[in-house]
Amino acid sequence: MASNVGSRAFQNARLQKKHRKQVDELLPRAVAAYRAGRPAEAQAICGQILALLPEHFDALHLLGVVALDSGQLDMAEQALTKAVEAEPRHAEALSNLGLALFNRKRYEEARKCQELAVALKPNLVVALTGLGNTLMRLGRPEEAIVAHDRAIALKPDYADAYCNRGMALLPLNRNAEANQNFDRALSLNPRHMEAMFGKGLASIILRHFDDALAAFDAALAIRPRAAQVLAQRGRLHQQAGRFDPAMADFQAALSIDPRQEVALLGFAQLSVIRDNVAPAMDACRKVLEQNPASEVAWTWLGECFAKQGDLTTALQHFERALELKPDFGDAITAKIFLLDFMPETDFVQHQAVRREWWSRIGAQIARRPPPLRDRDPERRLTIGYVSADFRTHSAALVFLPVLRHHDHQAFKVACYSCSPLQDVMTAQCRAAADLWVDAWQMSDEELADRIEADGVDILVDLSGHSAGNRLPVFARKPAPVQVTAWGSGTGTGLPTMDYFFADPVTVPEAVRPLFAEHVYDLPAVITTDPLQGWQPTSLPMLRNGYVTFGVFNRIDKISEPALALWSRLMAALPDARIVIKNGALQDPLLRDGLVARFVAHGIAQDRITCLGLSTRDQHIAQFAAIDMSLDPFPQNGGVSTWESLQAGVPVVAKLGRGAAGRAAAGIIKAVGLHDWVAEDDDGYIAIALAHAGRPADLAKLRTELPSMVASSAAGNVETYTRRVEEGYRLFWRRYCASG
Structure with a gap:
């Protein structure tokens, strides 16, 4: 027996x-x-070695590195884990295992490997900058920068460390410094794709959109199928209002990586903008499946519910986003907008x-x-106006009359345009300044400087x-007032x-202590230019024999309480008709859904007319068919009320019960x-x-109303502008007296 055992041991040793x-x-x-x-050949040879010696450290390590480079993360983790088991104090193996775990988003495990690698070999720059990346993913960017700084001190020409340091600076809003780090990385390696990508990210945050586009294009020239770069370029196109190229980039990114988070979120946002709610919801849910802590996905899923009229669920989602990221501006803005539409607020x-x-x-x-x-x-005052709406937009219809009628002897008018979109109305605004x-490519700090x-x-x-x-x-x-x-x-x-320009109806005296601003009263909270070329029309009720109500407002303002009330009114006037006009009603789904809501309240479909997109002249001409307009609530009409x-x-x-729900009343009262x-x-x-029962009185009012508007302080834009300027002068005098 002993001789057999010895013989086998000898044979095994020889083998x-x-x-x-x-x-x-x-x-x-x-x-x-x-x-x-x-790599395939290297991998095959490693396989041969491990078939002979399954615990061979160098083969395991090399196989792990090859698999890591080629994205085979399962194989990389398995091989590198075995390598570390074979040599637990091998710093390079620990560093590479940390990288494999990092790529699998197991950041805490990655950190432990990388910290041990650095402890074993303090001058291992790859482990140091890898640790920095992991710390950043763990939400510890300051510590990440320290790790990258140590790597750079050891190897001043290490492009990866500069790039990674730039990435760690971005969440700290040190964007200009981040850009300098990316530039340093590119000076050391002009084809450093990640540094080019980082430069694009920093440029987006700084609002340097042309620079961002150039950086992303350069990164894609180096690596055309980089899904994360395509996704960010799509985000850039979207911010610049180039929706078709944005969607093309999002879809290209998703064809490469169907789980690419930025692309899914961009696709969702763009789908919401285009009223395609179902695919937007699907994209948000895909993100939340893989990242339940995505505050962006929760916010856009909330926007989807808001689009469908489920305001309570929408609000819950916005609150969830803020639990995850208390300073997430998009969620707070969405919440602000939503509460103005909720009847009970x-x-x-x-x-x-x-x-x-x-x-926050x-x-x-x-x-x-x-x-x-x-x-x-x-003295002559310089008034600076800041807006992204110096273009064809309802807001411009409100402030353009004031720009046009300013007294330029007393006031210098400066306009800071924050949108890349320009059109005929932009030219009118520019001519008034x-x-x-x-300013659309200026960061907040740069705009404040200017x-x-x-x-x-x-x-x-x-x-x-x-x-x-x-x-x-x-x-x-950046300005005194x-x-x-x-x-x-x-x-x-x-x-x-x-200060806040309002009027006594929109913001009653009793609630003014709630406002951060001092409320200054104008004749009405807004005004608009008179209609050009409008001729009075006869009352439709006299020829039709029934009253026609009009609602020429955004359909998201048609709340359920408003629609229920209008249905009650229609039921009380069985022959009455209602015309609803909004561009969104081009969409058959939205149009049919709106009609179905009336039908559910007992109003026959043939009593409802839906009108879609048109030119503004055509839009105004449709009032010839309307006897009375019905203001929506809790979000009132503004420009539509004036029209x-x-x-x-x-x-x-x-x-x-809020300013947005009282603005129309302020306008209506202001004209008498x-x-x-x-x-x-x-x-x-x-x-x-009452007015439907007095058609003669209604016809008389119809002929008198345009002149009533024109002679009112709220409807006469020159008078209105003088009141605005009186406000500016009062504010300035107060400021001078305060010093």
């Missing part, structure tokens, strides 16, 4: 010696194949959520020292919390915003139609029924 000799011949061939760029909640934006975002932005200005109370600045350098005395926000706003600029306070006006007349919640009144069609409205504004639902019905 092991033979295998080691074979391995000694194979291993250099595997290394040479790997270095020559033949009021001034208290509306202003509270605006203050929430300030506490605005308060974290450093305020500038007060700019030095000549405190002469009567003394100074025009294309405003201060231009000597702006009073800076006016024309967006509120609507899309394209630059409220972070106003948080910096700041005002919010017109574009979204509901207040901002910013303590750095001094109806200017066309001679009175508007029935009711006083709501006090008896057209109700306090409640019953009053709304009573007004409509």
Whole structure:
């Protein structure tokens, strides 16, 4: 027995010696194949070695590295784990295992491997910068920068470390410094794709969109199938309003990597914009399956529910996003917008959520020292207007009349345009300005610098919390006096915003202490230019024999309480008709859905007319078929209210519980139609029924209403502008007196 055991041991030893000799011949061939760029050959040779010696460290390590390079993460992890088991104190193997775990998004396990590698070999720069990347994914960017700095100190020409350091700077908003790091990496390696990609990311954050596009294009020239670059370029196109190229990039990225998160989210956002809710929801849910902590996915899923009218679920999703990322601006903005549409909310909640934006975002932005200005109370003042809507947009219809009628002897008008989109209305806005600045590619800090350098005395926000706003600029306070006006007349919640243009109906005296701003009353919260070439039309009811109501508003303003009330009115007037006009009604799904809501309330389909997209002249011409307009709630009409009144069609409205729900009433009362504004639902019905029963009086009002509008302080844009300028002068005098 003993001799047999000894014989087997001897034979095994001879076999092991033979295998080691074979391995000694194979291993250099595997290394040479790997270095020559033949990974499949290297992998096959490693397989031969491990068939002979299953625990051979060098073969396991090389196989893991080859698999890691080729994206075979399962094989890489298995091989490198066995390699580390074979040699637990081998720093390079630990570093590579950390990288494999990092690529599998197991960041905490990766960190432990990389920290051990660095402890064993403090000058292993690959492990140091790998650890930095892992720390960044764990939400520890400051520590990540320290790790990258150690790598750079050891190897000053290490392009990867500079690139990775730049990536760690981005979440800290140190974007200009990040760009310098990417440039340094590119100076060391001009074809460093990741550095080019990082430069694109930094440029997007800095709003240097042309630079970002050039960087992404250069990165794709190096690696055409880089899904993350395609996704970010799509995001860039989307921000610039180039929706078709954006969708093409998102779809290209998803064809390469169906789980690419940025592409899925971009696809979802663009689908929501285009009213394609079902695919948007599907994309958001795919993201949440793989990343339940995606605040962006929760926000856009909320937007999908809002589009479908499920406001309660939408709000829950926005709140979930804010739990995950308390300073996520898109979620706060979505919440602000949503609450204005929720019937049960009021001034208290509306202003509270605006203050929430300030506490979560605005308060974290450093305020500038007060700019030095000549405190002469009567000198010519520079008024700076900031907007992304100096273009064909309903907001421009509101502020363009004021721009046109300014007294340029007393006021210098500067416009800071924050959108890449330009059209005929842009040219009109530009013509009304003394100074025009294309600011859409300026970061918030750069725009604040420019405003201060231009000597702006009073800076006016024309967006509120609507899309394209630059409220972070106003948080910096680059001008002595700041005002919010017109574009979204509901207040901002910013303590750095001094005044808010409103009117006594839109913002009653009793609720004004809720506002961050001092409320200054104009004749109405907004005005518009008179209709061009409009001729009075006869009352349709006289020829039709029945009343025709009109709702020429966005369909998302048609809340269920409003539709139910209108259905009640239609039931009380069995012959009445209703015409609803909005561009979104081109979509058969939306149109049929709206009609179905009326039918569900007992209103026959043939009593409802839906009109879709048209030119503005065609839009105005449709008022000839309308006897009375019905104002929606809780989100009122604005420009649509003025258009109806200017066309001679009175508007029935009711006083709501927030500024957005009282604006139409403010306009209607400002032109003298006090008896057209109700306090409640019953009053709304009573007004409509009373006037429907007096067609002769209604016909007389139809002929008189355009001149009533034109002679009112709210409807006469020159008078209105003088009131605005009186406000500016008062604000400036107060400022001068305060110093």
